[in-house]
Amino acid sequence: LQDKEARAISAVLRGGARDGEIEWKVLIYDVPSRDIIAPILKVGALRGLGITLHMLLATERQQIPDAPAVYFIQPTEENLRLVANDCKQDLYSQYYINFSYPITRPLLEILAQELVAIPNVSNIKIMDQFLNFVALEPDFFTLQLQNSYQTLHSPQSVVSDQQMEAYISTIVSGLSSVLLQLQVLPLVVSVQGGAAQMVAEQVGTRLLDFLRERQLEPSASQSRPVLLLCDRNNDIPVCLAHSWNYRSMLHDILGMRLNKVELKDPDNPSAPSKIYELDKEDDFWRGNAGEQYHVVADRASEELDKFKANKEQLGATSDDLETAMSNVSNMMSSAGAMKMKKRQVDMHTNLAFALLNQVKERQLDAYHHTEVAMMNKDTFEKSKFEELLSKVGTDLDKLRLFLVYYFATEEVGPDEEKEFSKWERKLAHQGIDMSPFAFLKSLRSFTKTSIGNSRAGAGETALSKTLMGFGATLTDNLKKARTQLEASFKSKEEVLLPLTRMVDAILQDPSSSSTSKEARKKMTETLYCHDPKTGTKIDVSQFKFTHAIVFMVGGGNYMEYQNLKDWEKVQKGKHVVYGSTELFCAEEFVQQLKFLGDNSG
Structure with a gap:
């Protein structure tokens, strides 16, 4: 792409x-x-x-x-x-x-x-x-639509039905551009109800127009891919958790944007910032972007040692004239490559140290391990959780940890409500804005209230009814949050995130074992599936796919992308392209939750 x-x-x-x-x-x-x-x-x-x-x-x-x-x-x-x-x-x-x-x-x-x-x-x-999309990686794109989750969940007093229709049309335009550049005519699959299905239906119409106008001419020799559209509400915890993945940490902690990281010199704040560009020409980045932070730090140190050893070897003197001349020749021919290697090693060493400073200052390793441990009630130390919320880290770190704790609780009874209220008061007393929690609580109880009143002052238009479906299954999704969040922190070889599990099911061979075939059919029955070429609904469980284009409506993140790539590595002949309305870090997502908490009435 x-x-x-x-x-x-x-x-x-x-x-x-x-x-x-x-x-x-x-x-x-x-x-x-x-x-x-x-x-x-x-x-x-x-x-x-x-x-x-x-x-x-x-x-x-x-x-x-x-x-x-x-x-x-x-x-x-x-x-x-x-x-x-x-x-x-x-x-x-x-x-x-x-x-x-x-x-x-x-x-x-x-x-x-x-x-x-x-x-x-x-x-x-x-x-x-x-061309209204940004290709950050060969198989990762974003539409750069800021505050997309916020927009899709705002009450009608903030975003009117007409504005919502225009926004959905903007999403459709960007996603259609991606498909046109790829020159593919996919079968379209989406979660039922809400914005994802609206986008799916309109993208199908747009693709049919491209075919009629001969702008889209897919190869007849290639099998058709599947376009899977998902709603952000299907997996909220992955947007809040503290990651331990190199690329995710650069984005979440150091503010990587458009594959660039801007670093200030902590010893000289008035000095100009250094801009580090990360791209596919960088061998170290290409091989380590998806690795765990401690692995990357070790490899950066190893690469630095190798560079020093090679430099010393090339610069070694010899009494033998022929050997000396050979060393000089090798040094001159390797100068360009050595310079590039030195730049890459220095860059990743500096980035690793910058991350380390933040990890130590905010005890991000403790946050990471505590979030993992709270998924396992046998190893979860409540005292460590309370210590972090009381003393360590930034206000944002504490809020994220608390929200993870909230999602990790499968059933919320009177005792749990009392516990949440206690910590809500304590965090608010520390000056932490708890409006994001207020919004998530309202989402959790969404199905217990009248859907007809869910958008303040909204008339019962077709659009309003469809958008209300966006959160209609949220209660069931939150019940799965503990499993989802636990998945976020296990090693990448062991676990598939919810989105990846859905991709795995859809890309399974229909001729596989009867057990997995039945599970696949049961899962796909809950999805909206259609063929844009014929305009008819289809049974996607009967198709064999090797390629998938996965699009997250409401914002995506690097953790999901990396999990898909890790799954792809162990598959034979399977390939996934990941995209989203926007790419946000946890802080940006929490800011959108804050807006919704302040404006949802």
Whole structure:
């Protein structure tokens, strides 16, 4: 997926140049489109495409009358007015205006009205693209829709039905772009009810349109994949738990964004931050991103020792002239590779130390092990749990631990309610905002209240009823939370997270043993399954799949992605692409829970 998007964006950035030619030009983008480019095309690659200068659309720019300009932007009304203003000021010689997703007719009419006074429009070319997603890995993408969980759960007083319909349409647009770039026509499977099924139905319609317009031409020689859409509510604990996985920790603790980590020097806070880029060209990252933190720390130390040993060996002197000349020759030929290796080793050593500082300062290892232990009542030390909530870690760490504890409790009776209330008061007394807990409590009791009143002031529109189904099975899901969270912390060889278990069931061979076949059929009966090509419902248990595209509606995380990849490694001929409406860390997810707790009435 990452390579396909890179090729498509490269074609956009070539502008009017033919293949093999280089036409020097400027690139104008908005922030979302800049983020699409960032993980896949570095500055050197942009230069190779003839880009000499790249600037944000919303900034003030000087006239460069001899240079053509390539625009890569979203088709919003504000962007259209800015582009039209550039044309009116005659800033560039040519205008290649590329929208990251197709522009609507009303907006196109607005652009036409803005450009009507320009005497010469022959140097303006407008093109629709299907590139409104960010490919962070070859098999991992996000739509970068911030606060998606919050939006999908907000009451009607905050998000109207019309706004919700538009938001669902935005999700459909991004996911359809991914499928179009992959040139696949999947069978579509989703959990029943709620936003996931709404997206599934609309994606099916969009794919059929692509077929009719011959934009989608899937290979007849390849078997069709399955597109599985899931709701975030089906597994909330994985978004709250403290991870011990290298990539997850970089995201959760050091704020990795778009495969970049920004680190400040703790000894010199006023110094400029260092930016570390992590990509598939990095051998160490490629081999260790999914490993446990302590394994990565050991391997980084080993790599540093190996580098020093190789450097000493290459720099060794000898009395024998031939040997000395050979050493010099080897050193010169290895200089480039050694420099790259040194950069990678230094980067991962620094990142490992930065993580270690946070682990020690906040006792994140204790949080991790306590969350594991509370899943096993025989080893759970209540005193350690109470110590962490009373003294150690940040307010966010304490809140996450408490919410994990809440999810780990399968049945909530009077005694459990009393226990939760006690800790709710204690944490609030420490100044911790407990509104996220208030929202989760309301979700847990969702099915005990009238669904018709679940959205404050909502009328009974078809959309409202469908969205109410989003949380209708939450009580059953919470009962499974203990098992789910326990899965999050066992070794990756032992356990499958709930999402991975669903993928495993769907990708099982229908001709497998009668026991697993029956279990697969029982599980798939609870799903909405249809074939976009025929528009008919299907029995997905009768199909044999080797490829799956898994999409989490409401936000995803690296822990789920890594669990799918670990499962994939032990399968024969199976491949999974993972995507989500957004990629959030625990802090960002808790902020969305806080908003919902404050606004759900």
